[in-house]
Amino acid sequence: xxxxxxxxxxxxxxxxxxxxxxxxxxxxxxxxxxxxxxxxxxxxxxxxxxxxxxxxxxxxxxxxxxxxxxxxxxxxxxxxxxxxxxxxxxxxxxxxxxxxxxxxxx
Amino acid sequence: xxxxxxxxxxxxxxxxxxxxxxxxxxxxxxxxxxxxxxxxxxxxxxxxxxxxxxxxxxxxxxxxxxxxxxxxxxxxxxxxxxxxxxxxxxxxxxxxxxxxxxxxxxxxxxxxxx
Numbered sequence: 001x002x003x004x005x006x007x008x009x010x011x012x013x014x015x016x017x018x019x020x021x022x023x024x025x026x027x028x029x030x031x032x033x034x035x036x037x038x039x040x041x042x043x044x045x046x047x048x049x050x051x052x053x054x055x056x057x058x059x060x061x062x063x064x065x066x067x068x069x070x071x072x073x074x075x076x077x078x079x080x081x082x083x084x085x086x087x088x089x090x091x092x093x094x095x096x097x098x099x100x101x102x103x104x105x106x
Numbered sequence: 107x108x109x110x111x112x113x114x115x116x117x118x119x120x121x122x123x124x125x126x127x128x129x130x131x132x133x134x135x136x137x138x139x140x141x142x143x144x145x146x147x148x149x150x151x152x153x154x155x156x157x158x159x160x161x162x163x164x165x166x167x168x169x170x171x172x173x174x175x176x177x178x179x180x181x182x183x184x185x186x187x188x189x190x191x192x193x194x195x196x197x198x199x200x201x202x203x204x205x206x207x208x209x210x211x212x213x214x215x216x217x218x219x220x
Contacts, residue, residue, distance in 0.1 A: 009146070031206055042196065043149075045208040088148060093137065093200060093209055094164065098148040 002027050006089055006097035014105055016078055021100045023072040023089035032065050032072045033090040037099070043088065046074075079104045108132050110212035112197050118218045119187040127182040127215050129197030135210075137203045138180040142166065142193040143214075149196065155180055156203050187219045 003026040035043040047056045049065035062075045090096040113128045139154035151164030155174040171183040198209040
């Protein structure tokens, strides 16, 4: 059974700092998705990672995938307040992690 | 191109009532799915469909029914609402289940069962 776990579940950080959100999954998955959700809103697609070693970047966010370790990371560089949101990873299109609520303080 | 639409946006039900949450997409997507979102639980898959006439259960299907008579529509029926079904419900779609493209999510339906 495919399970996905994220950590941390809550993250409060200061603007300008770097941090990483981790997404572990329990069985083989050839696709890993990252989404962003703002409070009271729907989910917005950020990245689709399709192969071992895949790295994608958009602005201050960078996602990577290590299929051998069954691990994906979402790295935030020099955080800004606008990145405050909840971030979800999902394996295949069926199973999601619990979400990481990220708060970036001025 | 409206994407994925859901109605209603909000609904209050009494225990035992039934209702249908509507979901439609205009992107000719074969794969559609329903999730519920509860605090600390992430999104959990209720039911999904890989095409008209084909549906399957997800992680938490009890208390919910679905059907897929057209490519565009994928309604979710609550047969006899219970307080445990209080949640935010999201519908999503993509070209296929096994394809590599992302899913597109609807705006959600907030349901309160008293």
